[in-house]
Amino acid sequence: DQQVKQNSPSLSVQEGRISILNCDYTNSMFDYFLWYKKYPAEGPTFLISISSIKDKNEDGRFTVFLNKSAKHLSLHIVPSQPGDSAVYFCAASSYYSGGSNYKLTFGKGTLLTVNP
Amino acid sequence: SQTIHQWPATLVQPVGSPLSLECTVEGTSNPNLYWYRQAAGRGLQLLFYSVGIGQISSEVPQNLSASRPQDRQFILSSKKLLLSDSGFYLCAWSLFRTDVYGYTFGSGTRLTVV
Numbered sequence: 001d002q003q004v005k006q007n008s009p010s011l012s013v014q015e016g017r018i019s020i021l022n023c024d025y026t027n028s029m030f031d032y033f034l035w036y037k038k039y040p041a042e043g044p045t046f047l048i049s050i051s052s053i054k055d056k057n058e059d060g061r062f063t064v065f066l067n068k069s070a071k072h073l074s075l076h077i078v079p080s081q082p083g084d085s086a087v088y089f090c091a092a093s094s095y096y097s098g099g100s101n102y103k104l105t106f107g108k109g110t111l112l113t114v115n116p
Numbered sequence: 117s118q119t120i121h122q123w124p125a126t127l128v129q130p131v132g133s134p135l136s137l138e139c140t141v142e143g144t145s146n147p148n149l150y151w152y153r154q155a156a157g158r159g160l161q162l163l164f165y166s167v168g169i170g171q172i173s174s175e176v177p178q179n180l181s182a183s184r185p186q187d188r189q190f191i192l193s194s195k196k197l198l199l200s201d202s203g204f205y206l207c208a209w210s211l212f213r214t215d216v217y218g219y220t221f222g223s224g225t226r227l228t229v230v
Contacts, residue, residue, distance in 0.1 A: 006159075034218050043122075043206050043221030044160070089160060102148050102167055102210075103175075104219060108159030 003027045004092050006107035014115055019077040021110050023090030026071065030092040034104065035064060035075045038087045047088070048075070080114045087111050118143035122207045122222030129229055135180075135194040137225050139207030142188065147209040149190040150219065151182055155203040166190060202229045 005024045013019045023033075031052040036044035050057040050064045050073065057064050063076045077084055090107040122139045129135060141147050151163040162175045164182035172182050179198050183191045190207055204226050208219040 036221075041125075041204075041224065041226065043208070043224050044219075045221070046218050049218060102165055103150075103162060105162075106152075106160040 002108075003030075004090055004105050004107040006088075006090055006110050008110050009108070010111040010113070012113045012115060013080050015082055016079045019075075019080045019084065019112055019114065021075040021077075021088050021090075021112065023073050023075075023107055024071055025073075025092050027092070027094070027105075028071070029094040030105075032093045033064070033066060033073050034091045034093075035062075036089040036091060036106075037084075038089060038109070044089055077112075080112075082114045082116050085112055085114050118209070118220065120207060120209055120220055120222045122225060124225060125223065126226045127228070129197050129227065131199055131229055132196050135192070135197050135201070135227070137192040137205055137207075137227075139190045139192075139222055140188055141190075141209045144188070144209070144211065146187060147211055149184060150208040150210070151190065151192050152206040152208065152221075153203045154206065160206070164192070197229045199229050202227055 003026050034049040035047040037047045038044040048059050048062050048064050050066050052068055055066050061077055066073045087109040089109045091104040093104050119142045148167050150165045152160045153163055154160050164172055164174055166172050166184045169184055169187055180194050204224050206224045207222040210219045
């Protein structure tokens with residue numbers, strides 16, 4: 001049972017344009033969400049997070065939007081740069097609600113390619 | 117600052133051979149420790165996690181085991197590797213506090229079972 005879903009395995013955008021990566025979740029207990037970026041043969045690195053009390057969090061070129069009613073979050077990268085090319089993982093936890101608070105559940109990832 | 121070390125970076129092992137992957141964390145005490153696997157074309161699958169010395173929780177029944185002999189050391193083992201054990205293995209740590217929430221991953225081990 002895939003509780004965190006990233007339905008697009010890949011996305012290709014032009015440099016300077018906006019990249020939008022999507023993530024859906026099914027577990028209504030999830031209340032904290034994170035995005036990780038992974039280059040080949042490296043461990044994922046933390047990018048940005050959002051708690052369920054917010055609907056938007058911004059950090060430089062990266063913005064995460066959360067729609068709790070739709071159980072959907074998205075990561076916007078603007079402007080996109082070739083160095084952003086990587087696999088992006090969405091992750092979720094029920095941190096604040098006290099369930100499974102030691103674990104993050106990851107999606108399968110989306111490969112973003114930013115073309116020069 | 118906190119650092120996480122994972123080794124080896126790559127490993128090629130024959131089917132039926134044993135496995136030992138080690139992960140150590142520096143600069144923090146009593147971290148939560150995790151082993152994940154990324155198989156080809158798949159996402160990050162949680163294999164084991166530990167909230168303290170000697171405390172291991174298994175997420176997926178399989179050919180692998182984990183141990184935590186010291187506070188900042190986490191070991192992934194197998195007595196006999198299977199072809200299906202091939203993948204990219206990642207160790208991670210977290211404190212699960214709101215100010216340092218999230219995982220910090222190691223650089224990973226690429227395991228190929230032949």
